[in-house]
Amino acid sequence: MADKTQEIGGIHFPFPFTPYSIQKDFMAELYQVLEAGKIGIFESPTGTGKSLSLICGALTWLRDFEQKKHQEEAGLLETGIAPLNDGKDQPPFISSSCQEPPDTLRSTGEPDWITQFVQKKEERDLVDRLKKEQIRRKKREERLLQLRHNTQLKYAAKRERLEEEETKRLIRLSKDILATGTEAEPPEQLASGEEELVLSEYESDEEKGTANRLEEDEDDLEEEHVTKIYYCSRTHSQLAQFVSEVQKSPFGKDTRLVSLGSRQTLCINKDVKNLASVQLINDRCVELQRGRHENKSRAEEEGLKKRRKEPQAACPFYHHTQLQLLRDEVLLEVKDIEQLVTLGKEAGACPYYGSRFAIPAAQVVVLPYQMLLHTATRQAAGIRLQGQVVIIDEAHNLIDTITGIHSTEVSGAQLCQAHSQLLQYMERYRKRLKAKNLMYIKQILYLMEKFVTVLGGNIEQNPNTQSLSQTGTELKTINDFLFQSQIDNINLFKVRRYCEKSMVSRKLFGFTERWGAVLVPTAEQRRLAGFHHFLQNLQPMAIEAPVAPVEEREAMAPRPASPLMHIEGFLAALTTANQDGRVILSRQGSLSQSSLKFLLLNPAVPFAEVVKECRAMVIAGGTMQPVSEFREQLLACAGVAAERVVEFSYGHVIPPDNILPLVICTGPSNQQLEFTYLKRELPHMMDETGRILCNLCNVVPGGVICFFPSYEYQRQVHGHWDKSGLLARLAVRKKIFQEPKRASQVDQVLTEYSTCIQCHVQAGGTVTGALLLSVVGGKMSEGINFSDNLCRCVVMVGMPYPNIKSPVLQEKMAYLDQTLPWTPGQPAPGKALVENLCMKAVSQSIGRAIRHQKDFASIVLLDQRYARPPILAKLPTWIRDRVEVKATFGPAFAALRKPVGELHVRELYSVCPLCLASFT
Numbered sequence: 001m002a003d004k005t006q007e008i009g010g011i012h013f014p015f016p017f018t019p020y021s022i023q024k025d026f027m028a029e030l031y032q033v034l035e036a037g038k039i040g041i042f043e044s045p046t047g048t049g050k051s052l053s054l055i056c057g058a059l060t061w062l063r064d065f066e067q068k069k070h071q072e073e074a075g076l077l078e079t080g081i082a083p084l085n086d087g088k089d090q091p092p093f094i095s096s097s098c099q100e101p102p103d104t105l106r107s108t109g110e111p112d113w114i115t116q117f118v119q120k121k122e123e124r125d126l127v128d129r130l131k132k133e134q135i136r137r138k139k140r141e142e143r144l145l146q147l148r149h150n151t152q153l154k155y156a157a158k159r160e161r162l163e164e165e166e167t168k169r170l171i172r173l174s175k176d177i178l179a180t181g182t183e184a185e186p187p188e189q190l191a192s193g194e195e196e197l198v199l200s201e202y203e204s205d206e207e208k209g210t211a212n213r214l215e216e217d218e219d220d221l222e223e224e225h226v227t228k229i230y231y232c233s234r235t236h237s238q239l240a241q242f243v244s245e246v247q248k249s250p251f252g253k254d255t256r257l258v259s260l261g262s263r264q265t266l267c268i269n270k271d272v273k274n275l276a277s278v279q280l281i282n283d284r285c286v287e288l289q290r291g292r293h294e295n296k297s298r299a300e301e302e303g304l305k306k307r308r309k310e311p312q313a314a315c316p317f318y319h320h321t322q323l324q325l326l327r328d329e330v331l332l333e334v335k336d337i338e339q340l341v342t343l344g345k346e347a348g349a350c351p352y353y354g355s356r357f358a359i360p361a362a363q364v365v366v367l368p369y370q371m372l373l374h375t376a377t378r379q380a381a382g383i384r385l386q387g388q389v390v391i392i393d394e395a396h397n398l399i400d401t402i403t404g405i406h407s408t409e410v411s412g413a414q415l416c417q418a419h420s421q422l423l424q425y426m427e428r429y430r431k432r433l434k435a436k437n438l439m440y441i442k443q444i445l446y447l448m449e450k451f452v453t454v455l456g457g458n459i460e461q462n463p464n465t466q467s468l469s470q471t472g473t474e475l476k477t478i479n480d481f482l483f484q485s486q487i488d489n490i491n492l493f494k495v496r497r498y499c500e501k502s503m504v505s506r507k508l509f510g511f512t513e514r515w516g517a518v519l520v521p522t523a524e525q526r527r528l529a530g531f532h533h534f535l536q537n538l539q540p541m542a543i544e545a546p547v548a549p550v551e552e553r554e555a556m557a558p559r560p561a562s563p564l565m566h567i568e569g570f571l572a573a574l575t576t577a578n579q580d581g582r583v584i585l586s587r588q589g590s591l592s593q594s595s596l597k598f599l600l601l602n603p604a605v606p607f608a609e610v611v612k613e614c615r616a617m618v619i620a621g622g623t624m625q626p627v628s629e630f631r632e633q634l635l636a637c638a639g640v641a642a643e644r645v646v647e648f649s650y651g652h653v654i655p656p657d658n659i660l661p662l663v664i665c666t667g668p669s670n671q672q673l674e675f676t677y678l679k680r681e682l683p684h685m686m687d688e689t690g691r692i693l694c695n696l697c698n699v700v701p702g703g704v705i706c707f708f709p710s711y712e713y714q715r716q717v718h719g720h721w722d723k724s725g726l727l728a729r730l731a732v733r734k735k736i737f738q739e740p741k742r743a744s745q746v747d748q749v750l751t752e753y754s755t756c757i758q759c760h761v762q763a764g765g766t767v768t769g770a771l772l773l774s775v776v777g778g779k780m781s782e783g784i785n786f787s788d789n790l791c792r793c794v795v796m797v798g799m800p801y802p803n804i805k806s807p808v809l810q811e812k813m814a815y816l817d818q819t820l821p822w823t824p825g826q827p828a829p830g831k832a833l834v835e836n837l838c839m840k841a842v843s844q845s846i847g848r849a850i851r852h853q854k855d856f857a858s859i860v861l862l863d864q865r866y867a868r869p870p871i872l873a874k875l876p877t878w879i880r881d882r883v884e885v886k887a888t889f890g891p892a893f894a895a896l897r898k899p900v901g902e903l904h905v906r907e908l909y910s911v912c913p914l915c916l917a918s919f920t
Contacts, residue, residue, distance in 0.1 A: 013060050014250035016052070022650040023049050027057035029648050030618065034061045034389055039617045039640060041631075041647040043624035045878050047852045048653050051245045054391060054620060058229050059251045062363060062389075065227060197510050199502055201434045225360045225384050230614075232372045233393045234401070236265060236337060239366050242393070243336040246364070257334045258358040260367040260381060265337060266352040268344050269315055279565045283506040285352075288315040317350040326354035331361055356382050369398075374405050375609060385613035396621040396840060399634055402603035410570045412455055413592035414563035416463045419448040422504075422564060425511050440498045443490055448567060450485045457591035466591040473807040474585040478574060481583040492575050499568045509562035573598035580605050582811055599808060601815045604637030611638050623843035624649070626874045629836045632820055632829070652878040658856035661846075661875075661883040664892045665864035667692055673862050675709070675798025686717050689797055690726035692862065692889070693771070697733040699897050700858070702769040702789030703757050704734060707776050707845045709800040711741060714773055717797075734771035735760070739780050746779045757789050776800040776841045780848075787851035793858045793896075794849045799865055801838045809834070827870075839874035846879070858896055 007013075008028045019027075026044060030053070033040035044050040233239050243259060246252055263281045267273045272284045326349035330340065344351030359365055359382055371377050372390070392398060426433070426441050433441070449459045456468040482488040499505065573581070580602035587594045600606075611617060619630065627647050635645055652659070666672055667688035679685055697704055708714040718738065721727040730736060737753045740746060756770045769789070774780045777800065786794075802809055813830025820829040827835070842861075849857035859879065865871060867885045875883065886892035 011060065011064070013056050015056050016249060019053070020049065020653050022653065023053045026050070026053040026648070026650060027060070029646075030054065030057035031061045033618060033646060034058065034616045037616045037644075039611070039635065039645050040619070041624060041627055041645065042618060042620040043627070043647075043649040043876065044620065044622065045650070045652045045850070045876065046622040046847060047850060047855065048650065050620060050622065051242055051393070052249065054231075054393065054618070055242075055246055055249050055251065058389065058391060058618075059249075059255060059364070062227065062229060063251075069227075197507050197514070198429050198432050199434075199437045199504060199507055201437070225388075226363065227388065227615075228363050228365055229389045229391060230365045230367065230372060230383070230385070231391045231393065232367050232369050234369055234397075236261065236368065238394060239368065240336045240338070243334060243366055247334050252334055255334060255364055256331045256358075256362045257364040257366065258330055258355050258362040259335065259337050259340055260355055260359075260365060260371055261337050261340075261352070262368075262371075263352050266341060266344070266350075266355065268341060268351060269317055272315070280506070280509060280562075283503055285315070287503055287506060289318060315350065317344070317348060318353060319349070322347060322349035323354050323357055325349065326351070327357040330354060330358045359383065369401050370405055373402055373606065373610065375606060385610060387615045388613075389616050389618075390610060390614045391618040391620065393620050394622075395619045396623050396844065398619065399603050399629065402607055402634075403600050406573065406576070406600040406603070406606060407598055408566070408569040408573045409595050409597040410451075410566045411592065412452060412457055412466075412590075412594045413463045414566050415448050415452050416457075416459060416591070418508075418563040418567055419445060419452070419459050421508055421512050421562075422448075425508055428511070428515075437502070440495060440502070441504070443495055444499075444504075444564075444567075447487055447490065447495070447571070450487050451567075451596060452591070454481075454485045455585060455591060455594045455596070456587060457594070461591075463591035468587050468589060468591060468594060471587045471589055473587070475807055475811050476583045476585065477579070478581050478583060481585075482574075492571055496568070496571045496575050499571070505562045505564040505568055508564050512562070570596060570598060573600075584808060599811070601812060602637060602819070604634050607634055608638035611635070611640055623840070623847050623876050625843060625876050626836050626839065628832075633816070637819070649877045651881070652850065653853045654850060654855060656882060658854075659850060659859065659879070659882055660857075660896065661859040661861070661879050662892050662895060663861045663864075663866040663872075663883060663885040664692070664889060665867060665885070665887050666889055668695060668889045670888070673864055675863050677801075680709075680713065680798055681716060683720065686720045687724060687726065689717065689862065690721050690724070690730070692860075693795065694726065694729050694733075695889075695893055696793055696795065696860065696896070697730060697768075697771060699893075700769075700793040702792045703753070703772065703786065704769065704793045704795065705772045705774055705780075705786060705791050705848065706795040706797060707774050707781065707800075708797050709776055711739075711775050711778070714738070714775055718773065730771060732766060734769055735767060737770060737772045739772070739774040739778050743779055750780075750784070754790060774845075776845050781841070781845040784848060785851050786848045787855055791849045791857055793860060794846050795860045796842060796846060796862060798863050799838050799871075800841050801834060804834065835871070835874065839871065843874075843876055843879075847876070860892075860896070 008024050011028070011031055013019075013024075013027050013031075015023075022044065026042065030040065030042070042050075044053070231239075231242060233242065239259065243257065246255060246257060262278065263272075263285050264278050267281060267285065269285075269288075272281055272288070275281050275284060326344060326347050329343060329347065335343065340351045340355060344354060347354075365383070367381075367383075369392075371381055372383065372392075378385075422441060422445055426438065426445075430438070452459045456470055457463060457466050476484065479488075574583075580600060582599045582601060584597040584599055585594075586597065624630070627649075631642075631645060636642070664673060668691045669688060671684060671688040673685075673688065675685065693704070693706060708717065718727070721730070727736065735756050737749055737756075740749055753770050753772055760767045760769055769792075772780070776796075804810075813833055816829035816833055822828055826832070846859050846861075849855070849859065872880055872883060884892075884895060886895065
C-alpha cells in the first residue's frame with residue numbers, strides 16, 4: 001500500500017490508503033483533543049478503522065509536537081542569552097540599575113536590578129538545560145544508529161565475555177563448596193536446599209533507613225522521559241493487533257515503540273516460568289534479583305569469606321550490560337510481545353526488564369489495562385504519566401475493569417489452609433526464626449483466625465465439613481468489619497509491608513511444595529489434631545494415591561498459588577480504601593464455600609491519579625454508549641471539569657441499507673413480548689420465541705445468533721423446545737449449536753459452527769446454515785468476529801438486566817444515589833446504573849454482526865421495552881439512527897425479508913440458490 005498524506009484542516013496526516021470520511025474526522029478531532037490537553041471520548045464502530053485512525057492521528061500530533069519543541073529549542077539556542085554581567089567577574093549589584101535610588105521598587109516590592117538578574121539567570125539556566133537535552137538526544141540517536149551496524153559484533157563480544165565470567169563464577173563456587181564442606185555442621189541440620197525456605201531477618205523501612213538496592217540499580221539506567229503516548233487495551237491479542245497496525249502504518253519505520261507485559265508473558269527463565277502462577281512468578285523473580293544484590297553486597301563486605309549458607313541463586317538473564325543492549329535493540333524497530341520474547345532469548349537478556357528500561361526513550365508504550373490503572377503496578381513498571389498522553393482503547397468496560405482490578409476475594413477454605421500451612425511452617429523453623437519474624441507470623445495467624453470466626457467457622461476444623469448456623473450475605477464498611485473481626489488493634493499496614501518485604505508467602509509455598517505441609521513436630525501432635533487429615537483432603541495428589549506422570553499433571557492444570565497470597569491481596573485492599581470500599585461477608589452453608597470479598601464502590605479514586613498526571617486522555621471504543629456513565633461515575637467524580645471533556649460518536653462505513661435494526665413488540669400469534677423475570681419462563685412466551693426463530697430461519701441464509709439473558713434461561717428454553725417439537729422444526733433449516741459453559745470448549749463449538757455454515761451454504765439443500773444459541777455476557781458475546789455468513793441475523797431475547805436482588809448491586813446503587821446528583825425528571829443514579837449495565841451488554845452482543853464495510857445483517861430485538869425512548873437512546877448511534885419499531889410481527893417480517901430478498905439478491909444467489917427461491 002502506498003502512503004497517502006491527507007491534509008485535514010491544514011494538518012498533514014500520513015495514511016496508508018485513502019481514508020473514510022469518518023476516519024478523517026476522527027483524526028482531526030483526536031489531534032485537537034491532544035493539542036488542547038482535553039479528555040476525549042470517541043465512539044467508532046468495529047470495522048471503521050478505529051485503530052489506524054488512532055495511530056495516524058496521535059502519531060501525527062506527536063510528530064508535530066516534537067518538531068515545534070525542537071524549533072523552539074533551536075531558536076533559543078541560536079539567539080542565545082548574553083552572559084550575566086557581560087562576562088565580567090563583577091558582582092550583580094554593580095549593574096546600571098544600581099544607579100537608581102535604592103528605594104526604587106517594582107510592584108512586587110523588589111528593586112529592578114534584582115528582578116533583571118533573576119530573569120537573566122532563569123534564561124541562562126533554560127538555555128543550559130536545552131543544550132544538555134540536545135546533547136543527550138544526539139547521543140541517543142548516535143547510539144541507535146551505531147547499533148544498526150554493530151549489533152552482531154556486540155553480541156559476539158558479549159557472549160565471549162559472559163562465558164569467561166561464568167567460568168570464573170563456577171570456579172569460585174566450587175572453591176566455596178569445598179571450603180564449606182570442611183566447616184563444622186550447624187547445631188540443627190536441615191535437609192539440602194531447605195535453608196532457603198527460612199525467612200531472613202526482617203527489618204522495617206524505618207530501621208533500614210535506606211532504599212532497596214534493586215531500585216537504586218534500576219535508577220542508574222533511568223533516562224529523562226520524552227513526551228510519549230501510552231496506549232492500553234484489555235488483552236494481549238488486542239495489543240498485538242495494535243502493534244501490527246503500527247508496523248503497517250506510515251509511522252512503522254520511524255517510531256520508537258515498546259510493548260510491556262507481565263512477567264508471566266515475558267519471562268524467559270524456564271525455572272521461573274514453569275511455576276505457572278502469576279503471583280509465584282512475580283515473587284520468584286523479585287527474590288532472584290534480591291539474591292543477586294545480597295550476594296554482591298556480601299562479596300564486597302566479606303570477600304571470599306566462608307559461609308555456612310549456600311549462596312542464593314541469581315537470574316542469569318538479568319545483567320546491566322545485556323539489558324542495555326536489549327533496550328537499544330527494542331527501540332530500533334517496532335516489535336510486538338512475541339518478537340520481544342524472541343529477541344530476549346537470542347540476546348540472553350530479560351525481556352521484562354529490558355522493555356521497562358526502554359520506556360524513557362520510547363515514543364509509544366503499549367501495555368495492558370492493569371499495568372496502567374493499578375497504582376502499585378504502574379510505579380513498579382517505571383511508568384511516569386506526568387505530561388504524557390494516555391489512550392485507553394476498548395474502553396466500554398473501563399469502569400468494571402477498574403473495579404475488578406481493585407477488588408479481591410478470599411474463601412474460607414483458603415483461610416483454613418493458609419493458617420494450617422503457616423502454623424506448621426512456624427513450628428518447623430521456630431528455632432531459626434528471629435523474634436520479629438515470629439511476631440509478624442503470629443499476627444498473620446491471628447488475623448486468619450479472626451476472619452474465619454467472623455464467617456461463623458472454627459479455624460481448627462475442616463472447612464469442608466463445617467456447617468454454618470447463619471447463611472446469607474452481609475455488607476460492612478471497612479471500619480465496621482475491623483471492629484467486628486476484633487482486629488482493629490493490629491497495624492495492618494505494617495503486616496502488609498512485612499508480607500511484601502519478607503516474601504513469606506513464597507517461602508510458605510516452597511515449604512508446602514517440599515513437605516506437603518504435613519510435617520508436625522511430635523510435641524505438637526495433640527494440639528494440632530485434625531490438621532493432618534484436613535490437609536490430606538486439601539491435597540488430592542497424596543503419595544498413597546495413584547498419580548499421573550509429572551508431565552501429564554502439569555498439562556492438566558497449573559499449580560495453584562499459595563493460599564496466603566490471596567490473604568495478602570485481601571489485606572492490601574483493606575489498607576488502600578476507606579469510605580469507598582465495602583467488605584462482603586458471604587456465608588454459603590459450609591465454611592469452605594463462604595468468603596470475604598472486598599468491593600471498590602468508587603472507581604474514580606484510583607482513576608483520578610491517572611487523569612491528573614497525564615497531559616491528555618483518549619477513551620475509545622466501538623460501543624461507548626451510554627457516555628453519561630463515563631462522565632458522571634468516572635470523570636466528574638475524579639475531579640475533571642465538565643468543559644475539559646469532549647465526546648465524539650461516528651457512524652458506520654456500511655451503506656444505510658446494509659443493516660436493519662428491528663424492535664418487535666408482538667409475536668406471530670399476537671403474544672405481547674415482554675421478557676420480564678416473572679413472565680419469561682411461561683410456556684407461551686417460550687413458544688412464541690421459538691415461532692419467531694422458525695420464521696427467521698426460513699428466510700435468513702447462513703448463520704443466525706440468538707442471545708439469551710442467562711445460561712439457565714437458555715437451558716430452560718432449549719428443553720421446552722425439545723419437548724414441544726419446535727427444536728425439530730428449527731433443525732430443518734438450521735443446525736443448532738449451544739454456547740458451552742466451559743471456556744475450553746468454545747473454540748471447538750465455533751469451529752463446528754463455522755464449518756457447518758460453509759458446507760451448507762456451498763452445498764445447498766434444505767439446511768441453509770446454523771443457529772447458535774448464546775448468552776449475553778458469555779464467551780461469545782464479546783471479542784469474537786462473526787462476519788459475513790457467520791451472522792446474517794442477530795436476535796436478542798429480552799433485556800439482560802442484572803440481578804436487582806444482588807446485595808453488591810444494591811450497595812452500588814445506594815452509593816450512587818448518595819454521591820451523584822439527581823436531575824429531576826431523570827431516573828435515580830442507581831436505577832440508571834441498572835439500565836446502563838443492561839444496554840452495554842446488549843450493544844456488545846449485537847455488535848458481533850457487522851464487522852467491515854461490505855458486511856450486512858439484521859438485528860432483531862425481541863421485547864417491547866426496547867421501544868421506550870430512554871432505552872433506545874442508550875443504543876449506539878449508528879444503530880439507533882436506523883432502528884424501526886414494529887408493533888406487530890407481520891410488518892416486521894416483511895421488513896426483514898425486503899433487504900435480504902431484494903437488496904442482496906446477487907450476494908445470496910452466489911451462496912445459496914435454494915434460499916433465494918424461498919424468498920420469492
